[in-house]
Amino acid sequence: MGLLSGILGLPLLPVRGVISLGELIRRRVDEEIAAPASIRRELEEAEEKRAAGEISAEEEAAIQQQVLRRLDVSEASEER
Numbered sequence: 001m002g003l004l005s006g007i008l009g010l011p012l013l014p015v016r017g018v019i020s021l022g023e024l025i026r027r028r029v030d031e032e033i034a035a036p037a038s039i040r041r042e043l044e045e046a047e048e049k050r051a052a053g054e055i056s057a058e059e060e061a062a063i064q065q066q067v068l069r070r071l072d073v074s075e076a077s078e079e080r
Contacts, residue, residue: 033070042067 032038046063049055055063 039067039071 043064046055046060046067050057050060
């Protein structure tokens with residue numbers, strides 16, 4: 001039965017490869033988003049934009065909240 005299922009499963013190998021690649025990319029993106037350096041960089045960019053007058057204090061606070069929310073979500077998913 002192993003040989004038969006192997007032969008019949010051959011057409012699905014490219015699909016399985018694409019799915020595996022997609023999962024790998026998703027994991028890498030999640031790691032990059034949750035990386036402390038990435039979070040620090042985004043917060044510093046918001047601070048610099050606020051200092052340059054490009055964004056208001058409210059917009060800076062919104063960016064900070066968004067980054068911190070994303071950090072909370074990534075930490076919660078790591079605990080699972």
